Amino acid sequence: MTAVDPVRFRETLGHYPTGVVVVTCIDDAGEPQGMVIGSFTSVSLDPPLVAYFPSKTSRTYQRVRTGSSFCVNVLGADQEDVCRLFATGAPDKFDRAAWRPAPSGAPILDGAVAWIDCAPHAIQDGGDHDIVLGRVTDLDVESAANPLLFFQGGYGRFSHRPLVAVNEDVYCAIRAAERGREHLQGLAEELGAEVNVIASHGEEMVYVATAVCPGVRSRTVLGAPFPILPPLGEVHVSGWPEDRIAEWVAKAPGDDDARARQLARVRQAQERGWTASLAGGRPEGELREALRLWSDPDLTPAQHREVTERIARATDYYQPFEPVDGEIYDLHSLLVAVPGPEGRVDLVVRVGQLRHGVDAATVRGWVSRAKQTARRLAGSE
Ligand SMILES: Cc1cc2nc3c(=O)[nH]c(=O)nc-3n(C[C@H](O)[C@H](O)[C@H](O)COP(=O)(O)O)c2cc1C
Structure with a gap:
């Protein structure tokens, strides 16, 4: 088997876009911990399982690993600063980011789009990373905002609008x-x-x-x-x-x-x-509002569908x-x-x-x- 060049591995896989989450927990010493994770995914509906892939060498992960629960925080498009903070080993991360406890006690970060509270389910070997499966114990959407995206080493946001707006x-x-x-x-x-x-x-x-x-x-x-x-x-x-x-x-x-x-x-x-x-008899205000929203570049796909339905309702x-x-x-x-x-x-x-x-x-x-x-x-x- 030919060895895969690590630079090429990173470069090629960087072409696959991901969302960005912060996995948090309260560690054995009672301190909040959190790290940025791009490798988060939903796994199973029955039972409800999610997974993420932490580096075995991450110091933060060593502490998250032994916690009795963890919470996955989906970051919003305007939370790049939170992302940068939680991608470091800074000891005072939670002094610089507001949070409240999830039902399990693990931190929910202010401004997160959604959170998924988990109990550890299984840890499997994944080379230099672990494959951590969590059983979902509670979850909720916090805001209708767009999530933060990571792609080719840079941050961005989803847009439903074509890239070339005017031709x-x-x-x-x-x-x-x-x-x-x-x-x-x-x-x-x-x-x-x-x-x-x-x-x-x-x-x-x-x-x-x-x-x-x-x-x-x-x-x-x-x-x-x-x-x-x-x-x-x-x-x-x-x-x-x-x-x-x-x-x-x-x-x-x-x-x-x-x-x-x-x-x-x-x-x-x-x-x-x-x-x-x-x-x-026309729903004039509603239609005008829907058309105003249509051109908002920050609409999420869900909001965009809702606006489209509102326009369609005026058909009669x-x-x-x-x-x-x-x-x-x-x-x-x-x-x-x-x-x-x-x-x-x-x-x-x-x-x-x-x-x-x-x-x-x-x-x-x-x-x-x-x-x-x-x-x-x-x-x-
Ligand atoms: C966008 C992004 C995605 C990341 N995804 C992962 C990941 O999936 N697994 C991982 O172990 N580290 C990931 N990291 C790196 C960790 O966040 C970072 O190494 C850790 O928070 C700090 O290292 P420490 O825990 O050793 O102090 C990611 C970082 C960024 C900026």
Whole structure:
């Protein structure tokens, strides 16, 4: 067997990311002890077992080894200082970190994301390390915060966001919107509303421009991304190939009828170049809050799922819309496709904060004015 170079061993295994925990205990002398461990893992559900792999030569481990219990503290992303402290042999670690006893008495560090209280179960040989199995006696999540991660010798945090937040498409969209600024402003003033330009990149949309009629306050956060996820993004989706349209529709919650209604909105955007949604009864505050959270880079995967569900819950408020003579409407927003190359819809003009209580003819008038602005943005008029 060829000998494995230790440097290469460390370097290669450093490509495997881990979380970071501090294993704590009260030692035989009644003193708190703690050491940083990256090699922590859950092992068994029945019985509930976890394991970590301490170096046989660690002085801290010598003391933890004989304790009657130990507690695993999952460190949060903002606890790098705690990690550095507990990775040393400093004798005063617990004077510099606040803690309280777990049910077993072993320390729970302030700020830990979660703790797992354990009774020693078995210690097995693992070369120059021990394999310590602990039987879980109690455990809890302390906070919804992101955990600290260790990777290639450095610390980091989990991010659900793509690494490249803005790409060339978005810069192009900003330039196009800037070129058409006077048309956006004209539309906003004529309709007494707020007019936005929305670009897309990947599975997200982003506001790249806003214009408001004097007296109307903008509600737009420029640059904040939000998801192309039912009920949002139907006009951008209308320029997608059929298989991707089907994927978008499939994400709509509810039954087949609910999904058919979302598909109908995409078809309206394809056929007419515009869609609209009605105000009234909408969970407006909840949706706005969910969209604000969406772009928070510190969301944990669990929080991100929760935000996604909140957006999906608004789906029923977005139905296919066709103005009918004799009806009176309160429109929430009007979306118009900016015709792009090869049928793509890279940009959408959105009109919001529209006057309420209008008839079908007024809505049709708004649509034709917004479509004219969209054509001007596309440079085709
Ligand atoms: C991110 C990180 C992960 C670590 N993981 C382990 C580990 O899994 N096992 C281990 O024995 N030591 C690990 N250490 C090193 C110990 O924390 C460190 O050697 C110990 O706390 C101090 O040594 P002492 O106990 O001999 O005083 C890790 C250190 C860091 C910074």
